[in-house]
Amino acid sequence: MIDRNHGIGQMNRRQVLALGTGALAASMTAAVGLPTGRALAADSVNTLTQVRNATLRVNYGGVRFLIDPLLADKGAYSGFEGSANSELRNPLVSLPMPIERIVDVDAVIVTHLHSDHWDDAAKTGLRKSMVIFAQNDEDAAQIKQQGFTDVRVLTETTEFNGVRLAKTAGQHGTDEALKAMPSLGQVCGIAFSHPSAKTLYVAGDTIWNRHVEEAIARHRPGVIVLNAGKAVMTGFAPIIMGEADVLAVHKAAPKATLVASHMEAINHCILSRADLRAFSEREGFASSLLIPADGESLSI
Template sequence: MKIQQIRNATIIIELGAQRILVDPMLAAKGVFPPLRLFAARRRNPLVELPDGTDAALETVTHCLITHCQKGHFDHLDRAAIRWLRARQIPLICTPHDAPYLAARGLNVQPLELDAQQCAPFFGGTIRTLACTHGRGLIGRLMEHGVGYLLEVPGEPSLYLAGDTILTSRIRDFVRRHQPQVSVVPAGGARFDLGGEIIMGLDEVLEFTRLSEGRVIANHLEAISHCPVSREQLAQAASAAGLARRLLIPDDGQLLTLS
């Protein structure tokens, strides 16, 4: 398995012959407005796509979406919709998101989930786990989406957490399934009111302690309401003795995971 960090939550997963683009945000730097009124007022994304992105995208065979409604441009933006529609890339999503995506002319392939929220996936299985994208009033306004556990023969099991804080449900899920690789949001995003809407520094460290596998942190240094930096997270992981298992890739970096 290879995972390339593109930017924010956007990654490309290589599973055998398949190259799966996850949660694409393909806009140029500064296209979108700030996400806070009183702080962090830089326009989004904060950075351009890394060098080599166009070449990496040309190898993509499928796309996977964790959530996309209620204005979540950082997981599927207009540039990504245009790119996917022009190429008719098969787009894998939940039944909940399928009508929304099909209405935009995309080649939607909704998962046929069973009672355990599990579906066939490239000779293995894909399982969904509900996200909690913030609590309280903010949580009630958010689109929560899902995370995915991918289990494909010959590859490490992979948990894509999606946009979520660390909940008791996720703790239990990690203890039970112990994914060999996990990708978690680490930016500690928050609006002017309310608490974090994705994992921040402390929750990423706690997740890494719970997991016996390797943990990849993303959702960093690309959106203005995510205050956690790569350097802060790396220093905290080193102090906690977790630096060998918590990977913090730069944009464009390719990780090989056996």
């Protein structure tokens, strides 16, 4: 029996076809508990693995990236105060694979320093010589203070081992939410480009706004990852994307494949995978939307 935490049990026929032979084999390998690691890093295969929450492993252009690592055990942290379901402890679910496999990468990208994107377990579990990309000088300085020795600041023209990494802007909530909660702070996304792959745009912790619209227009991504858990702070509109935001992205990039991430792992994310899937079916864009389970790999 295949473990549903690895996503194979939840894949429909469309998702299986979207994976492609190589990535599907990698997902099935993970599902039965066999090592994936280097198998996912073949130069000829560009893959995206949904680890948990916003944590992604991206093998792109022959380079292995880890994005926004949240590596703690299930229930290690208190829920976010003043948010939906704050009585629940984070993360809500366990990691779908060993940490050793997750951190076997060439570089880490930290879109911002909130604890569900860069946690204490990541700070101790990653080797201190790891290449870390931060969104700005302030975040880079904090990461350096945590003992990391090769911390680099993303720009719109960053390159790493032949892969171009273009920082994109975002907004972590409405103007009202940002004014009331300055701790939401600055966030970023990343557009990956390489001759061997479609442009990949990871939007990060943002709602739909002009920054996302401009990034889509500028980079024309073929694949767009959206943090779509609809995280809610009490008394405010969601601070990351929900159903309406995902639909807005689809309308702005109707030919792109959308991938929903940052779901069902943190207390204040109130949108389930099932509800987002049902919404996409009602609105007629289900064929453009993939909603991977934790541990599931997609060909990009």
